[in-house]
Amino acid sequence: MGRESVGISVSKKEDFSEWYTQVVLKAKLADYAPVKGLIVLRPDGYSIWESLKSTFDKKFAQNGIRNGFLPVLIPESLLGKEKKHFAGFNPEVFWVTHSGDNEVGDRLALRPTSETLAYTLYAKWIKSWRDLPLKINFWNTALRAEIKATKPFLRTSEFLWQEGHTVHSTEEEAREEVKKILEIYKNTVEEELAIPVVIGKKSEKEKFVGAVYTTTMESIMPDGKALQMGTSHFLGQNFSKPFEVKFADRDNVEHFAWQTSWGVSWRLIGAMIMVHGDDKGLVLPPKVAPIQVVIVPIYNSDEDKLRVMQKVEGIKEELESTSIRVHIDDRNELSPGYKFNDWEMKGVPLRIEIGPKDIQQQKVVLAKRYNKEKIDLILKDIEKVDLILKEIQKNMLKNAREQAERNTIEISEYTEFKEKMEKGGFFNAAWCGKQVCEDKIKEETGADIRVIPFDREKRYSKCIYCKEPSSMIPIFARGY
RNA sequence: GGGAUCGUCGUCUAGCUUGGUAUGAUACUAGUCUGGGGGACUAGUGGUCGCAGGUUCAAAUCCUGCCGAUCCCA
Missing domain, CATH: 3.30.110.30 (C-terminal domain of ProRS)
Incomplete structure (x- = not known):
């Protein structure tokens, strides 16, 4: 009893959409907010985002990109400066019409994206070729009113993302930047989330409104639908002209600058859930898992408990010394079986079971989440856990790649x-x-x-x- | 954009046709026994029925509006 209501009640294969929603809620990644289309990220969901964020930040920094912050409100007059861009976003903009009791003259948009605001400021900051390239990334949220049915992480009216905006003195350099960013995106998604992507261009019809061209990475989900995983746009001078992002070149002639913008959102988390999850719940790639190894101690008497816990602490210390994120499940009131299922729901990549029998034989039981394999590991080989995690990461990508190829x-x-x-x-x-x-x-x-x-x-x-x-x-x- | 269905303890759910303030399971709390794949028993806590208004002696139940969710079609 109770099995149905605690675990996922539908299979991934038979009702993919319902399965997805249940995994998100039951693995405690996110929950619904009181307003339509908005969700709340819980700590287990947010740490995945933080992990991605820190990887991207490192790679952005290596590429000379720094982080900044932009406010959430953009006056309508600014948003409307690039006509096509405005027409594209207008239907889904949330508007602030009042400040306190007073109606505001120029309505304020809750940013659907920040090009117009960023470039107004860029125009102020950039005077000379010496000010270029200017490369700033912003971690924030964007708001786009979703009329259609919403899905956690995949389609929400507010989403966490990063938007990068760079300015260059030459067209070639800007085009090169667009490419470099897309490569960073591809590497990160494949290496961290173990999701294979296809990179290329969008058609004219599907490109970002206001861009000259849009490059994209796309992945296929297990239900056969495609998910856009991130985009990197070449804006040419489409924005620098209306926003007057100009600079004096070495020859003292004024030129319009060349620009790019690019972004990935928490959709990546949604993709990870869909690609790797199974009927038992979430399956996390080791690199982004908040907990990489969970230890479940097993005992049925106080003396056993003492001996087992001592061993468990030792294992934890040893693993932590190689920077593995370990958690001991010492909840006394729950049975081991319950804990196994619980951590499987949460997608922890590797579980260590250790009880009196194991101690006698100087070993532990390892259970891999992604393929449900259970193996014995001699206690003195415990440092191999690190290798096993790396192998899991690699195999998850390999499996996902094979699945994508079949589709x-x-x-x-x-x-x-x-x-x-x-x-x-x-x-x-x-x-x-x-x-x-x-x-x-x-x-x-x-x-x-x-x-x-x-x-x-x-x-x-x-x-x-x-x-x-x-x-x-x-x-x-x-x-x- | 058009159409349909739905909203009851945290979750799932009975009751709604034929108005009389709500059923069961699970979860949660406490205790005892248990403990290598979602354990058992006992005793408890928890809802005023999405929100607002209306009809009525009386509304979860009937009516109106709003909010929210799901599905189908474009």
């Missing part, structure tokens, strides 16, 4: 495309580049162009829709 297909017949799209997946299909075809495909199959992979930008074939000559093979999929 990716080459396709050249439109009828087959339509038919198979019902089941989802990444479809490599040729495209002529015309938006009419892109629109028709979206209308008839629900799939859009997720990404045009960099290595498939110059592949010549026939458009899947109109059969006219095509010059690229994008990935089509239904998205989140």
Whole structure:
């Protein structure tokens, strides 16, 4: 009894959407807030975010990027300065119309993104080529009113993210920056979260409103839908002109600057849950797990307890000396079986079980979360835990990659495309580049162009829709 | 944007048709026995029925509005 109400009550395979929501809530990553579309991050969820944040911060710093802070309110007059940008975001902006009892003249937007505010300030700060490049990243939240059904981490009206905004004196340097950032994103997501991504460009239709072009990384989820994992935009001079981000070059001629902007959000956490989780709950990659190893002591008498706990403390110290994050589950009132299930729900990568029998044999039992494997480890080999965690991290990426590959297909017949799209997946299909075809495909199959992979930008074939000559093979999929 | 369904202790749920202040499970608290895969027993705590208003002697139940959630279609 009780099993159903404590654990996940549906299987990942049969009801993916319900499964996802239950994992988020029951693993205590997040909870719903009293306002539609808003969620609350709990400590277990927030530490995953903190872990990602610290990795990104290190990599950004190595690339000469520093952190700053921007306020949340942006006057309408600023937001509207770049026309297309404004038109794109306007339908989902939250507006502040009053300050206290007084109506404000120029309505204030709760930032849907900060380009317009940042660049107003950049225009003040940048005078000379000596001020460039200017590279600032902002960790904050963005607000975009979601009318559609919301999902924790994947679609919420407020989300945690970082938005980076850089300014360069040359076009080449800005384009290079866009690329560098996307590489940082890809490496981090694959190495930390063990999720494989495909990088490339967005189509004209799908690019960031106001950008010259958008580069993106996309991943496929186990239900066959695509998730945008992060974007890095080349803004050209589209913003520097209306916002007058200008600098005097070495020859004392004034030029408009070249800009980039880029961001990843807590969607990454949602992706991690979907890709790695199973019917027992969350499965965390060791690198981002708040607790990497949980020790469950087993005993049934006071003398046993004493002996076991002594051993357990020793193991903990030894593991911590190699910077492993260890937790001892010393809750006295719960049975070992309950604890096993509890930590599996929370996704802790490795569990150590140790009881009187183990002490007698000078060993412990190791249980790996991601593949449910249970093995014995001789006590004096305890330092191998570090290696095992590394191996888990590696295998999780490998498994995810294999799964992604199984869900990716080459396709050249439109009828087959339509038919198979019902089941989802990444479809490599040729495209002529015309938006009419892109629109028709979206209308008839629900799939859009997720990404045009960099290595498939110059592949010549026939458009899947109109059969006219095509010059690229994008990935089509239904998205989140 | 159009349509449908729903909202009762923390969670799931009975009651709603035929108005009379709420059922059970789980969780939680305490104790005893237990303890290597969600343990048992006993005793407790907890809800005024999403919110606001209306009808009525009386509203979880009927009516109106709002808020929120889920699903389908575009």
